[in-house]
Amino acid sequence: MRHIIGILLQNESGALIRVAGLFSNRGYNIESLSVAPTPDPTVSRITLVTTGSDATVQQIVSQLNKLVDVVGVQYMTGGAHIERELVLVRLQPRDRDRVLAVVQAAGGRVLTSHGDTLSVEVTGIESSLDAVLQELREHAVLDAVVRSGTLGLPG
C-alpha cells in the first residue's frame, strides 16, 4: 500500500541523510521524496512517498519520531488530504493539436515553444500524471520528463 508521510525537519547538518538513511538502513522503500523550506527558516519539510503494509508504515513513523532533528511527522494515507505532483515535459509533437488538447484537458499549460519543441507543465496526482504522460507519448516524442515527487497537504 502507498503512504504519504510529511516530515518537518530541523535544518541541521546531516539531518536529511539521517531521514533517508533510516529508510535504507531498515529496508524501507522511498518512492518519491521532496524537500523544501517552510516559513520557519530553521525547519524544512520533506514529503515522502513509501510503500508497505500498515505495520511497516507504523514502524517507519515510530522510528522517524525518534530522530532528534525531526520536529513533526504527518501521516497522510487515507483521511482527508490533498496531494499533487508537478511534471515538466519537453516534447516534439507528432500531432501538435492533439498534444495541446491533452495538456489543456489535464489543466496544464505550455511554458515554451521553440520550433518543433514544446515545454509543458502539468500538475495532478501521481496516477493522473502517469495517464497524461501515456497520452502524450501517443502524440509526441518525449525528450525529457522531470517529476517533482508528490507533495501532500494534510486535511
Added chain:
Amino acid sequence: MNDTAKIAVAPHRGHPLSGTTMTGSQMIVQVIADEGLTAIFGYSGGAILPTYDAVFLYNAERARQGLAQLPLIVPANEQGAGFMAAGYSRSTGQVGVALVTSGPGATNMVTPVRDCMADSVPLVVICGQVPRSAIGSDAFQEAPVAAIMGSVAKHVFLVTDPTKIEATIRTAFELARSGRPGPVVVDVPKDVQNWTGQFQGQGTLQLGIYRQRMQALADNRLADDQAQLFFDALKQARKPLVYAGGGVIHAGASTQLREFLETFGLPAVTTLMGIGAVNTYDPLALHMLGMHGTAYANYAVDDCDMLIAIGARFDDRVAGNPGKFAPNARFIAHIDIDPAEINKVKTVQWSHVGELPDALRALTAWGRRHHIKPDYSQWHAEVAQLKHTYAMNYDRNSELVQPYYVLEEINRITAGEAIISTGVGQHQMWAAQYCDFREPRQWLTSGSMGTMGFGLPAAIGAQVAHPDRLVIDVDGDASIRMNLGELETVTTYNLPVKVMVLNNIGDGMVRQWQKLFFDGRMASSDKSLHKKDFIKAAQADGFEYAVRLERNADVPRVVAEFLAFPGPAFLEVMIDPDAGVYPMVGPGQGYDGMITGPCIPARKAAAIEKPGASEMF
C-alpha cells in the same frame, strides 16, 4: 564522587568558571569534567591535538590545586577506547567518553558506536575533524564522520559554529542518557577547537521537540485504569512469567522490578542483556531465555499463559520465530521506554510506554492498594521442577577440560559478585549460562551487535571505573585476537583485570553451526595451524601471571590462584575443542524443538532442521 561532580550539581551558584576565556578545546574538556567521570578514553592524532593539550593543561592545573584529575586512558586502537568507554558506562550507568582524531581515528570508532547503539549504551564520542576550510577537500585524515556515524549513532553533531561548542558537548551528554540511551558523536573541526571565546558554564542547544518528547515520556504515568486492565489479566493467569531485558538495567529499574516480582510472586526470565536485573540466585529467577537460554527458562516461556515483557524487544535471538514464541500466552504485556518497540515483532494485548521505575512502582502500588495477592504456588512448584529437571549440565567425566567446569569453579569463588565481560561466541554463552550475578551492571557483553573483541577493552573500562572490584574478561581464543593489542593496556595502567581465554583452537560457535547446518565443512574456522602462543604474548605484554591450564586436576587450584593474583593476570585454558553450547534453539525455530545436547533432558526429540536461506545467521 569527585569535586567536579559537585560543581555539576550546584548550578544555582553558577559555574565557577563562567565568564572565563577559553579555547574550544578547553570548553570541551571542562564540560566533560563537569560530568564527574573518573576517566576518559582515547587516542591522539593531528586533528584532535588541541583537545589533548587541553586535557593535559586541565590535569596539570588540577594537580597544582591538589584536586582529582581526569585520566585519559590510551588504548592500542581507537576501537579499544570505544569499548573501554562502553565498559565504563555499562558498569557504572554514567555516560562513557571517548576522544579520537579524524579520519581513521573516527572510522575505528564506528564499531563501538554501533555496538552501543544496538545495546542502548550511553556514550559521547568526540572526534577531531579537519579544519572547516578543508572539509570536503579530501584532506589528510579526512572522513565524512557525520554521514558515517549518522547511520549508526543516536545522534551526530558537526560543530560548524564555534560559539556553539560548549552547548553542543553538554547537549551530547543529555541526548546520550535521555530516553532510550545511546551513543552521540560530536565531530569538531580543528579550528573550532582552537577558537577562543567566553565559557558560559551553562546552556544547551535548542533541540526542536526532542525535549518535549522526553518530557512526555516522563509524564506518561501508568494510569489506574491501565493498571486495572493489567491486573484483570494477571488475576486470570495461572502461569504468569516476566521477561526482563536490558532496558531494566539501563533504566536503573532493577530495584523496582525485584519488588514487583516479589510482591506478586512472579517468576522471571532475563535476556542476555538483562542478566543481573534480577538476582540469579533467586528461586524464581529462571536465568536467560532464547537461542542459548537455559532449557528451564525456555520451557517456562512455552508454558506461561501470560508474558510480561519489561525493557525487552522480542529480538531474533529470543523470538526467532515470533509466531511460535510464548505460544500459550493468552495475554502479553509490554512496558518499554521506546514506543517503536511496541508491536514491532509481536502483537501485544497491553502496553505502556514510559520510564520503567515509575511504571513498575505504579503497578506494584496499585496491586497492593487492591490487595492483589495471587496464589501461584502450583506454578512456583512447576518452575522449581523445571529448574531441577532441565538444569544446566555437561559431561563431567570427560578427560578433556570442559569450559563449563572452569566457569563453575570461577562462579563458586566469585559467588555472583564479580564483574564479568566477554567476547562473542561460545565462551560468551557459557559465561551467560554458568555465572551468577547478584546485581545489575556486573555482566558486560556485546548482545545485539555481537562484536568479537569486546571483552578485553570492556573489562579495562570496567576496571578503571571500579579499581577495587574483581573484573574478569572471559574470552575466546578467536575473540581476544581481535583486540589483542589491549593486553598491553592492562599492564601499562597496572589494572588487576583477570583475562581468561577459553582456547578451543578456532571459532567454536562457527564450527558448531558448520557441524549442524553445513554438513561439517569447517570453512576457515579451525586455527590448529596458527602459531600463536598466548602465554608468550601475555608475558611479552608484561603479564607477570600468565599460565596455561590443560588438566582437569589443576582446575580448582589454578583458577583460585588466578583470581587471587594481586595484579594483571592471564589464564589460558585448553578446553575440549568439541564442547558445544547447549541448549540451542535453531534459527527460526520455536523453543519446543530446542536441542538440549547430550547432558540435558529435553521434552521432545530435537528436530535439527536446516534454517531457510534467509534465516541462516
